[in-house]
Amino acid sequence: MANSKKPGGLREMLESMYSVIALLFILVACVELCDAAAAVDVYRLIQYDMSGSPFGSRFAALNHHAASLHFPPGVDLSRTVLIIPLRELNITFVREYINQKKPLGGLLVLLPEVLNFKTGGNKQDHEKEKMKNLLAELERLLVHSYIPYPVYFAFENDEIDTVLADIKKNDLMGQPATATTGGYKFVIPTAEPKKVATPTMTNIQGWLSGLKTDGDANQLPTIAIVASYDTFGAAPALSVGSDSNGSGIVALLEIARLFSLLYSNPKTRGRYNLLFGLTSGGPYNYNGTQKWLRSFDQRLRESIDYAICLNSIGSWDNELWIHVSKPPENAYIKQIFEGLSNVAEELDLKVGLKHKKINISNPRVAWEHEQFSRLRVTAATLSELSVTPELLESTGGLFDTRQYVNETAIVRGVKLVAESLARHIYGHQGKNIQIFADESSLAVNPAYIRSWLDVLSQTPRVAPFLSKDDPFVMALKKELAGHVDEVNVQHETLEGIFTFYDSTSARLNIYQVASVTFDLLLLLVLGSYLIVLFSFLVITTRGLDDLISLFRRPPSRKLKTA
Amino acid sequence: MTMFHFFNCAILTFGPHAVYYSATPLSEYDTLGTSVKAALVYLGTALVKLVCLATFLQVSENDGFDPYQELLKALIGFIDVAGLYFALTQLTHRNISQNHKFQAVGLGWAFADSVLHRLAPLWVGARGLEFTWDYILQGLEANANLVLSISLAALGSLIWLRKNKPKTLIPIIYACAGIVATMPSITSYLRRGLGWHFSKVVGFELFTSLVMAFISWQLFSACQRPYRCDAHCPVVSYEIPFGHRCKLQKTQIVYIYRSRGMTLAPRLVDLIG
Numbered sequence: 001m002a003n004s005k006k007p008g009g010l011r012e013m014l015e016s017m018y019s020v021i022a023l024l025f026i027l028v029a030c031v032e033l034c035d036a037a038a039a040v041d042v043y044r045l046i047q048y049d050m051s052g053s054p055f056g057s058r059f060a061a062l063n064h065h066a067a068s069l070h071f072p073p074g075v076d077l078s079r080t081v082l083i084i085p086l087r088e089l090n091i092t093f094v095r096e097y098i099n100q101k102k103p104l105g106g107l108l109v110l111l112p113e114v115l116n117f118k119t120g121g122n123k124q125d126h127e128k129e130k131m132k133n134l135l136a137e138l139e140r141l142l143v144h145s146y147i148p149y150p151v152y153f154a155f156e157n158d159e160i161d162t163v164l165a166d167i168k169k170n171d172l173m174g175q176p177a178t179a180t181t182g183g184y185k186f187v188i189p190t191a192e193p194k195k196v197a198t199p200t201m202t203n204i205q206g207w208l209s210g211l212k213t214d215g216d217a218n219q220l221p222t223i224a225i226v227a228s229y230d231t232f233g234a235a236p237a238l239s240v241g242s243d244s245n246g247s248g249i250v251a252l253l254e255i256a257r258l259f260s261l262l263y264s265n266p267k268t269r270g271r272y273n274l275l276f277g278l279t280s281g282g283p284y285n286y287n288g289t290q291k292w293l294r295s296f297d298q299r300l301r302e303s304i305d306y307a308i309c310l311n312s313i314g315s316w317d318n319e320l321w322i323h324v325s326k327p328p329e330n331a332y333i334k335q336i337f338e339g340l341s342n343v344a345e346e347l348d349l350k351v352g353l354k355h356k357k358i359n360i361s362n363p364r365v366a367w368e369h370e371q372f373s374r375l376r377v378t379a380a381t382l383s384e385l386s387v388t389p390e391l392l393e394s395t396g397g398l399f400d401t402r403q404y405v406n407e408t409a410i411v412r413g414v415k416l417v418a419e420s421l422a423r424h425i426y427g428h429q430g431k432n433i434q435i436f437a438d439e440s441s442l443a444v445n446p447a448y449i450r451s452w453l454d455v456l457s458q459t460p461r462v463a464p465f466l467s468k469d470d471p472f473v474m475a476l477k478k479e480l481a482g483h484v485d486e487v488n489v490q491h492e493t494l495e496g497i498f499t500f501y502d503s504t505s506a507r508l509n510i511y512q513v514a515s516v517t518f519d520l521l522l523l524l525v526l527g528s529y530l531i532v533l534f535s536f537l538v539i540t541t542r543g544l545d546d547l548i549s550l551f552r553r554p555p556s557r558k559l560k561t562a
Numbered sequence: 563m564t565m566f567h568f569f570n571c572a573i574l575t576f577g578p579h580a581v582y583y584s585a586t587p588l589s590e591y592d593t594l595g596t597s598v599k600a601a602l603v604y605l606g607t608a609l610v611k612l613v614c615l616a617t618f619l620q621v622s623e624n625d626g627f628d629p630y631q632e633l634l635k636a637l638i639g640f641i642d643v644a645g646l647y648f649a650l651t652q653l654t655h656r657n658i659s660q661n662h663k664f665q666a667v668g669l670g671w672a673f674a675d676s677v678l679h680r681l682a683p684l685w686v687g688a689r690g691l692e693f694t695w696d697y698i699l700q701g702l703e704a705n706a707n708l709v710l711s712i713s714l715a716a717l718g719s720l721i722w723l724r725k726n727k728p729k730t731l732i733p734i735i736y737a738c739a740g741i742v743a744t745m746p747s748i749t750s751y752l753r754r755g756l757g758w759h760f761s762k763v764v765g766f767e768l769f770t771s772l773v774m775a776f777i778s779w780q781l782f783s784a785c786q787r788p789y790r791c792d793a794h795c796p797v798v799s800y801e802i803p804f805g806h807r808c809k810l811q812k813t814q815i816v817y818i819y820r821s822r823g824m825t826l827a828p829r830l831v832d833l834i835g
Contacts, residue, residue: 017609
């Protein structure tokens with residue numbers, strides 16, 4: 001039967017055997033293969049030092065059992081990860097844990113799927129206000145606390161929901177997380193987080209030259225339009241900041257596009273230069289704007305008539321605010337405000353004026369126009385926020401996602417700013433002329449705004465994690481270059497009071513583990529099974545006497561030769 | 563504690579083979595060589611089956627049950643039977659009784675099967691953190707396979723080595739041998755075609771292996787040549803005892819192996835039969 005093989009076939013078989021043996025060696029060498037029950041993308045809480053004091057979550061690696069909020073009271077949680085979905089989160093509970101420095105192995109907060117910018121963008125949300133407030137409070141608490149264990153955010157999906165339901169069931173039965181079934185272990189195998197060595201801020205400026213006739217000896221006056229593009233939030237890998245300040249960037253790009261259309265024809269080119277600035281370092285007291293302004297030539301700085309800073313103009317209904325630092329009686333401020341309110345009346349919306357004095361000795365810079373004002377340049381910030389934000393607030397947090405931004409609001413904002421600018425440039429103040437009328441070739445393009453808003457809402461933009469040649473920054477530069485005459489990129493180091501640490505996202509492996517008692521029990525069962533099997537076989541084949549004699553003394557065989 | 567789990571599953575999978583060898587008279591008659599030879603024959607058979615499967619079988623996209631493919635697999639499965647025939651008849655064994663020969667061959671066969679099919683998944687899978695019942699079920703399946711292999715070897719030795727069998731029993735023997743030989747196809751049909759869960763399949767295998775073992779034991783006993791210690795002793799035995807003391811005659815019959823250079827007592831019946 002086995003002799004009908006050809007010698008070639010035999011060699012083939014040997015070769016296949018060799019490959020099988022080689023594969024076997026590889027398999028033996030693989031010590032651990034990933035075979036988790038579930039693997040989820042998780043995003044870490046920010047870790048930073050401010051003036052030397054540590055804030056945020058100080059650890060990244062995780063290797064503990066999981067428990068839900070229904071854990072039996074009095075149990076030690078220092079080697080347990082608490083998994084809390086957002087709708088069950090009690091902010092006082094978390095605050096108590098953090099403030100009283102209670103030991104915890106780790107914290108995993110499950111965010112609703114609707115906030116996931118990768119997938120859940122189209123789902124309806126009915127509890128918007130409650131969730132927004134809860135998230136804002138949670139972020140504020142976590143960002144300003146020192147937390148000596150890893151804190152991660154994840155999005156709810158079917159896998160993790162079943163795991164959570166299982167964990168809750170076991171906790172309610174009073175079984176700790178080390179039972180035979182339903183004991184889950186969360187493992188995140190990352191290295192220790194390291195400091196970001198040289199965090200860079202990249203400022204992009206675009207220059208649109210005005211029409212210089214031969215008679216003009218001096219430099220033309222300049223109007224600056226500025227928006228900061230970077231964000232900061234509790235989870236830096238999720239800080240897309242659609243409203244703060246994605247709306248501002250999109251508005252700036254659209255204004256640049258409209259004015260580039262006007263300025264492309266020398267007949268319609270205005271007698272003002274336009275300076276567009278996309279600055280970084282916004283959440284950190286507008287550090288980038290300061291460095292950008294400091295790098296200006298004195299003459300250029302003096303030639304700036306005024307600057308308009310755009311900050312969060314994406315989700316307002318009927319009222320916008322103009323924040324200034326010079327007193328409202330100032331002639332320039334009056335001029336700006338009147339120009340804007342005239343156009344606002346025509347567009348059927350309101351603008352209000354808010355004045356906040358600058359305190360030179362206080363390093364806190366709450367609005368971007370304050371950096372201009374500190375260098376004696378007239379500036380104002382247009383924003384939907386009426387209250388001055390605190391440090392590291394309203395800078396693109398967990399709640400700031402695409403579906404809560406209204407593109408119509410941005411369109412109206414663009415119209416407002418562009419019209420008032422154009423009337424100032426071309427000297428049509430007070431006249432009822434619509435330069436950027438709808439249905440004209442200079443109409444505001446909602447599709448452009450929408451597409452850029454979509455891109456921005458999928459790009460987290462925390463400045464220390466954007467490298468010098470980050471593709472998004474290059475894309476912004478390229479886009480601006482398409483509209484203006486000249487683009488400059490300035491790289492600065494984010495120094496000062498902030499230090500950041502890396503490791504912003506990871507992959508969580510969820511294993512279902514059995515306890516040591518289960519293994520011991522199994523060993524006991526198997527041992528008794530083998531003993532029973534042994535006795536059974538001895539009894540049936542050799543007889544009961546043999547079994548007994550095994551235990552009495554060594555069996556003596558009496559040989560009798562025939 | 564995952565090496566612990568691996569150790570547990572390993573002793574469940576391979577322990578019964580060692581226990582079987584040491585508990586039964588196999589260890590006393592030193593039949594290890596037979597088992598090793600049977601294991602090598604199994605290895606050869608597995609390679610031949612692999613080549614045939616690779617040549618004739620098409621890889622199907624879905625995991626469903628394709629009757630034509632399963633029929634082909636069953637036919638190739640009969641190469642197993644051929645291998646068993648080779649191991650039982652063609653290998654030269656030292657003079658061990660037929661009773662022990664089939665046990666040793668079946669044991670070696672089942673041990674090689676377990677090692678080849680279950681050791682690698684065990685090593686790779688059971689040491690991970692994740693706990694599944696799969697490896698324990700696999701160990702139980704190895705136990706069922708041991709029983710099935712020994713039954714198949716018993717039936718095989720009945721078919722090929724026992725020359726004079728009662729006529730009525732022959733079709734039953736062949737039928738049982740056929741059922742046991744096609745067990746792999748039956749289990750794969752249950753798993754793929756009917757979609758049974760692995761634990762149900764293992765339970766079914768254990769049950770059928772015990773049933774088939776019982777049936778083949780009865781058949782084997784029915785075909786055994788009776789032995790008397792003396793022409794006039796009414797006590798009939800089907801075993802080949804070692805150091806047997808005839809209860810009636812109170813004489814001592816001793817069997818001495820040929821291999822040790824001694825001869826059989828002259829009035830004893832032919833053992834090998």
